[in-house]
Amino acid sequence: MPSISFSKVQVVTPFPSSPIPLLLAISGAPETMSGCHCSLSPAKDQIQMQQRRSRLALFCALLRELFFSPSPAKVGSGVRNLSYTTLKPAQKEEPKLEESGEEAEAVTEGGEKNVEDMVEERGGTGDVTATALQRSVKQLHFGGWEEKAAAAAEVKRIAQKDGGARRTLAALGVIPSLVSMLDSDDGRRRRLAVQALVELANGSFTNKALMAEAGVLKRLPRLIMDTRDPSRRKECLECLVLLLSVSSLAKTQFPVAAGDVLPPLIEILDSGSAVDDLKLTCLGTLYNLSTKLGNARAIVSGGAVGALVRLSREKEASELALATLGNLVVTAVGKMAMEEDEMVPGTLFETMAWEDKPRSQELAVYVLMVLAQRSTMQRRKVAESGLVPLLLEVALLGTPVARKRALQTLQWFKMDTQTSMAGRLAPQAKTSDLSVDDKVVDQSESKEYRKDIKKMVKLSLRKNMEYITRRATVLEDVSSI
Incomplete structure (x- = not known):
């Protein structure tokens, strides 16, 4: 039988089935325990009461730690699911780039079962069902080329219909898979991937940053050069629209390298054709890139100033061309190029x-x-x-x-x-030396000016x-x- 001793307090009791009697015994409450014998001196009554209160508070804290604290497994699961809850479409803020990248890696490494779990956890947003999301993500990650093409078309439809689904699709890792489809030899698959990426990039800087990290800025210039044939003009325009959307990252702190993108843009602007959608889209992309002063040297060295000056004479393109020149003229290299033109x-x-x-x-x-x-x-x-x-x-x-x-x-x-005029102030010839005809001409010109x-x-x-x-x-x- 356990024995608990304090100064001038001796409690001998069977081990209680409930912690409450033990709590009362430790707290030093003799009236609550049968068989306990207490001998307290009146002089030490106040000290004993203070000791009982302190022991009671200590034991209550111990009980809370033992019986009411969450288990380590539950704490771990809560931490593991924290990133998922912060990326739900119901949140107004966009997910951070690092969190989206971690979820994308989790989807590709976890297999189809992990895709199902994540889609079920997120569910559908608006009219988009969880089944459509699950099927599209599975096909993009684990399907063949035809399945990937069908999934790209479905992703385009979902992203176009529901803006909240764009963040969900990006978090499920569809962007790297779509960017990899740009290397396909089939033009139809490439166009479907480009169209899906355009819809995903609409209104989301996070998705644009994920596309840039996946290498879209290195693949698009090659596609633009390959599709400059008049028969493939529509595909070239779609690639330029995607490039225009991603180039808006230059207005943020995200690093956007302009070296790979500039050659096809300047070549299209230098072409002798009339101003059309291709040139206007290229001008918009060049303007976005010129907003970052670090790109000015690459833009000027690529020969863009001459093309921009020529396009400034066209009323359809003058505003974009002059705005780009305005961004370049504040730099030393841009001002020098315009002074020499x-x-x-x-x-x-x-x-x-x-x-x-x-x-x-x-x-x-x-x-x-x-x-x-x-x-x-x-x-x-x-x-x-x-x-x-x-x-x-x-x-x-x-x-x-x-x-x-x-x-x-x-x-x-x-x-x-x-x-x-101050430098020319010196003794002048007499006014009588001037001819009468010169005086008449000067007076007539001054009257016209007035x-x-x-x-x-x-x-x-x-x-x-x-x-x-x-x-x-x-x-x-x-x-x-």
Whole structure:
């Protein structure tokens, strides 16, 4: 029989069937145990009560640890399933790239049974059933070529119909399998894989990053070069659309190497054909790549500046081409390439005169402003090309953004003029030496300039009044609503 002893407390009791009597015995409560003999001194009553409370708290903590703590197996299973719960489509946040990659590896290594478990755990999202997900994932991972093609078509349908299923499909590892299908010799399989990847990349930077990690940026340039035949134009356009979607990663911190992608893009832009969907898609991809300053040297060395300057003259492509030039001109290598291109002043002159393309006008003035900044030589070239009167016209009649940029550029030209005039101040020949004919010509030219400026000022005032009236009308309509 166990014996528990404390100072001046002796408890002798059979081993209790329940831990409660033992708890009371250890806590030093003599009235709860039959047969216990207690002899407490009144002087030590307060100390004994404090000791009982401390022993009771200690024993309660011990009981909780023994009877109510989860088992190690349950804790482990909870940790193992944590990554799955964080990737459910019901969550608003996208899964992390590392977690998606780990789940994809788990699917491919675990076999078909693991696919079934993961699909059952995730279930369907919206109208997409778990059966369709399970069948498509199985066929992509473990099926033959025909089964993979059918699965790619099913993945395209699922991703197009349900946006939440895109994250689920990526977590189940379908992206590396689809990217590997781009190496197939069958054009139909390649197109199905490209179409499925386009739908999976729609609106998901995580899926685009997974595609880049799987090597899609190394496979697409080869496919684009192989499909430039007019009979395969549609397949080439689909590859370019996928490349455009993945290239938007350049706007994030994800590293996107432009070296492999640039040659086919610049070759298509340099072709003498008219502006079509192929060129516009290539321009969009080149613009995305130019947003990362580290790609500027590769873009310029590939000969893209000349192609962009030529496309800036086309109204359909001018906005994208000028926006790309605007990204390149802020770099030293891009600015140098534009300074050496003789077509740049004439192209900017033509684009700035487009009143029906205000966005292109703003971008052209921006490129001119950056070129003229801190470069007296470039300002001299611009003045010789006749852009200063056009800048004055834009400063009076352009959009608010174009006006601000044009006025800043004109300020630099004004400073150059004042400097040059100050250097020429010297004893001049007498005015009587000038012929009468020269005086008449100078007066007539100055009158024409003043008339032109008055016309532009009146037109600017009229446009400003129309703009103010239009804004007031819109505000009245909104307030009435």
